[in-house]
Amino acid sequence: DVKVTQSSRYLVKRTGEKVFLECVQDMDHENMFWYRQDPGLGLRLIYFSYDVKMKEKGDIPEGYSVSREKKERFSLILESASTSQTSMYLCASSPIYDVWGPDRPGELFFGEGSRLTVL
């Protein structure tokens, strides 16, 4: 079975702390994503990585950074946590989207989520 594992389901941190959220996938997918999910705002893309050491900013990258040193692992870093970053964080992975291959739509596989509270 396909699996995306987020290391922490629930975290409580203080303002100004550095926070690491880890995500590991076992499907050999090229693409990995970090989203945050907030009531009324839906899912918003923070960062995307399409290869080891490669990354692209998503819609809301401010206050976040990412690291992808190995293909299976994608980390989200909050350098100095703020209360506005209290949220549910979802990691996802996907195979490469093949525009010529109808059987390769590049669907996303999600982890269970990490609920972060910043006090």
Added chain:
Amino acid sequence: AQSVTQLDSHVSVSEGTPVLLRCNYSSSYSPSLFWYVQHPNKGLQLLLKYTSAATLVKGINGFEAEFKKSETSFHLTKPSAHMSDAAEYFCVVRMGYNNNDMRFGAGTRLTVKP
């Protein structure tokens, strides 16, 4: 602008009755479309996907969806709701050819009454 619209933010049905969750999209491309389900405090799970092979797509847990190009719709249905179907459902559309061109609908919360 390219977008995904889930027409109902909340749908309530009785157990054993049909479910209809509506999704419309606008896209310049021939899209790939997906439905995901999210139970409370969980991640999103893929229910089904449309990839142009067939317009009627069957998914897990008895759900299916029909792609109607003329109506730009991809509505999710189930003949008979079960209590365990109560969750949030997201319509997701691949809007372009880049690997990060996924757009999410705002979600529809399904309530199932006994």
